[in-house]
Amino acid sequence: MKIAVLGTGNVGQTFVEKLISLGHQVMIGTRNVSETVGREAFKEWHDKHPLALVGTFDDAVKFGELVVNATKGEAGLSIFSGLNKTFLGDKIIVDVSNPLDFSKGFPPTLIDGLHNTSSLGEELQKLVPNAKVVKTLNTMWCGLMVNPMLINDGNHINYLCGNDAEAKTKVMLLLNGFGWKNESLLDLGDISNARGTEAVLPIWVRIFGATQNGVFNFALVK
Amino acid sequence: MKIAVLGTGNVGQTFVEKLISLGHQVMIGTRNVSETVGREAFKEWHDKHPLALVGTFDDAVKFGELVVNATKGEAGLSIFSGLNKTFLGDKIIVDVSNPLDFSKGFPPTLIDGLHNTSSLGEELQKLVPNAKVVKTLNTMWCGLMVNPMLINDGNHINYLCGNDAEAKTKVMLLLNGFGWKNESLLDLGDISNARGTEAVLPIWVRIFGATQNGVFNFALVK
Numbered sequence: 001m002k003i004a005v006l007g008t009g010n011v012g013q014t015f016v017e018k019l020i021s022l023g024h025q026v027m028i029g030t031r032n033v034s035e036t037v038g039r040e041a042f043k044e045w046h047d048k049h050p051l052a053l054v055g056t057f058d059d060a061v062k063f064g065e066l067v068v069n070a071t072k073g074e075a076g077l078s079i080f081s082g083l084n085k086t087f088l089g090d091k092i093i094v095d096v097s098n099p100l101d102f103s104k105g106f107p108p109t110l111i112d113g114l115h116n117t118s119s120l121g122e123e124l125q126k127l128v129p130n131a132k133v134v135k136t137l138n139t140m141w142c143g144l145m146v147n148p149m150l151i152n153d154g155n156h157i158n159y160l161c162g163n164d165a166e167a168k169t170k171v172m173l174l175l176n177g178f179g180w181k182n183e184s185l186l187d188l189g190d191i192s193n194a195r196g197t198e199a200v201l202p203i204w205v206r207i208f209g210a211t212q213n214g215v216f217n218f219a220l221v222k
Numbered sequence: 223m224k225i226a227v228l229g230t231g232n233v234g235q236t237f238v239e240k241l242i243s244l245g246h247q248v249m250i251g252t253r254n255v256s257e258t259v260g261r262e263a264f265k266e267w268h269d270k271h272p273l274a275l276v277g278t279f280d281d282a283v284k285f286g287e288l289v290v291n292a293t294k295g296e297a298g299l300s301i302f303s304g305l306n307k308t309f310l311g312d313k314i315i316v317d318v319s320n321p322l323d324f325s326k327g328f329p330p331t332l333i334d335g336l337h338n339t340s341s342l343g344e345e346l347q348k349l350v351p352n353a354k355v356v357k358t359l360n361t362m363w364c365g366l367m368v369n370p371m372l373i374n375d376g377n378h379i380n381y382l383c384g385n386d387a388e389a390k391t392k393v394m395l396l397l398n399g400f401g402w403k404n405e406s407l408l409d410l411g412d413i414s415n416a417r418g419t420e421a422v423l424p425i426w427v428r429i430f431g432a433t434q435n436g437v438f439n440f441a442l443v444k
Contacts, residue, residue, distance in 0.1 A: 202338070
């Protein structure tokens with residue numbers, strides 16, 4: 001499949017590597033292509049992953065049949081707001097971002113207006129009503145998102161939510177390709193449930209702070 | 223030990239039953255004793271648990287060497303605000319409450335001003351600076367709080383946080399008495415970490431909504 005990954009940070013790079021390894025064609029989208037490819041750290045990474053195409057956000061969204069939002073916090077909202085909506089159409093957006101505010105240090109808080117009575121996932125869906133936002137994978141370290149078998153034989157929880165049932169089914173197939181078992185996937189319902197999954201971050205960052213280990217996830221036991 | 227349990231609802235009753243079964247002397251505290259003992263449902267429960275003493279909030283706090291806050295949401299703040307502080311002194315408060323706002327139905331939100339940049343646990347500690355608030359057990363159904371062995375051989379997570387290390391150690395011993403293994407207890411640090419544990423509720427209520435089963439907890443896997 002042709003896939004767009006928006007965001008050139010750790011999360012975006014991790015997705016691009018995994019998607020390419022699975023045989024997908026991937027374009028990574030960025031605000032300023034020449035600035036991004038001119039960065040030493042990005043060049044080093046790109047030399048190791050030369051199959052990754054690089055384009056503007058619009059280029060990437062036009063290229064992809066599916067779009068991964070791996071941008072940081074509320075930056076995603078301004079990026080999607082500025083996109084050419086013709087390119088985006090009714091494509092699926094896999095939203096793995098979180099509304100984290102690190103402005104006062106660690107642990108971060110959630111960004112004002114994007115928690116409790118709203119969420120980044122919902123606000124993104126409002127911005128692009130024709131697209132199909134599926135919130136998933138945002139409750140863990142990016143290495144686990146695409147390689148769940150790294151721990152506990154893959155037995156740990158990943159939530160999905162979104163307004164379109166068919167889009168969620170397609171995203172589940174993509175997740176299966178990463179190694180996610182169906183019994184580890186929990187569909188919480190519509191996109192308003194992103195209020196729940198994004199609220200995992202305040203406890204996640206504190207467990208990370210207390211244990212100094214980010215390679216963990218939650219398993220539901222009953 | 224003599225223990226005060228504030229709150230006559232499900233959570234309070236569950237604690238009283240368990241504590242009595244472990245040989246503790248327990249007084250349940252309520253706003254209005256004659257009104258509480260006059261309620262049919264309470265009488266039925268009390269007939270089955272006649273060892274439970276019933277008193278005002280002040281009576282109970284005076285009686286207890288340790289106080290369990292099993293009141294609902296922000297009600298706890300007004301109750302502790304109105305207590306005779308001489309009776310409370312520097313006692314340990316085991317705070318299992320959550321700042322849930324059900325005013326707009328299910329799923330509840332977190333109460334304004336008591337999440338993200340503050341928490342119920344922190345605000346309680348500010349109200350009674352000489353007492354030692356230990357936040358724990360608030361991330362699960364009350365039946366599991368006092369009977370962790372009900373599921374997964376007791377292997378699931380319970381967080382603690384609070385400003386006083388000795389108080390946390392004493393609470394851990396009480397938790398061991400309920401069946402909690404030390405490897406299932408995670409000390410997150412000071413009471414500000416209640417922002418993390420109380421933020422578990424938005425995902426908890428949605429998992430409950432999706433699965434219609436409240437008898438579950440999270441296990442950390444790595």
